[in-house]
Amino acid sequence: MDPYELATRNTVEVVTDEELRALIDRPVRRVYTGYEPSGEIHLGHMVTVNKLMDLQQAGFEVTVLIADLHAFLNRKGTMEEIRETAEYNRRCFEGLGLRGAKYVLGTDVQLTPEYELAVLKLSQAITLNRAKRSMDEVGRQMDNPTVSQMVYPIMQMVDIATLEVDAAVGGIDQRKIHMLAREHLPSIGYPAPVCIHTPIINGLDGKKMSSSAGNVISVADSEEDIKKKMKKAFCPPEVENNPVLEILRYHVFPRTDAVAIRRPAKFGGDREFAAYEDLERAYAAGEIHPLDLKTAAAAHLIDILAPVHDYVFSR
């Protein structure tokens, strides 16, 4: 696959397309994603992990920021609690295939005088209103935001300059922060980053994904857990809001050449798909039973996650 196609497949938006094309022509190109340390690394995180792997294959140098201070500012726990999950998360990302990436812990780069000065400069240029709105889909309990949650997006902007990356990858929920970065980083002497946005996928029940709702599959899940959860997954006969199809599209196809759907002979026997679009078309046409779709998705997901699970927990 050519670098442009690798960079853009399964994205919802690239800002801007021309800038991405120009970047791909440069001999050295750097991209990053930041993650707040999280109790479990799950299918939601894996959408951007897969995109970073695409970009690595497209010749980008990849940095993964484990944003411990950001998690703290966003009221996700004490610094000690967050520190503990940070190391675990790094193992998960490596296990998922992000080897050879540069891993940076937020607190290791965010407490220098230069970083602080950049934060202060930008904080003087950005209105409270813009800062707050940029956190709409990222901040916790934003009906009652803290000052730290206004510092958060500004630090995220300064991360881009500090890590010296040309491009930022994130879910579409990062869009408003990224737009602020594009607008304001030039004022501190740093070029506007190219922004690559991936979709936010639904939980297994078709509702908003959340670890506490238990509607996610994570790296910590065993084969049995995955089977059980997939069996219960919401899988309507249509293409819209279908979490099983989303798993096949964003997690299975990027990591495999072909997906086999096993069907009883009386329903036409097995079928194999080399591209997601073909499978989606067949499903929409009623040629694949939801149960057979689920079984195939579960089997592939197990193949993908079992070695990750082993890597993370075999110590």
Ligand SMILES: N[C@@H](Cc1ccc(O)cc1)C(=O)O
């Ligand atoms: N805002 C990201 C985390 C993040 C933090 C700092 C960054 O520089 C980048 C990303 C999230 O919602 O999880």
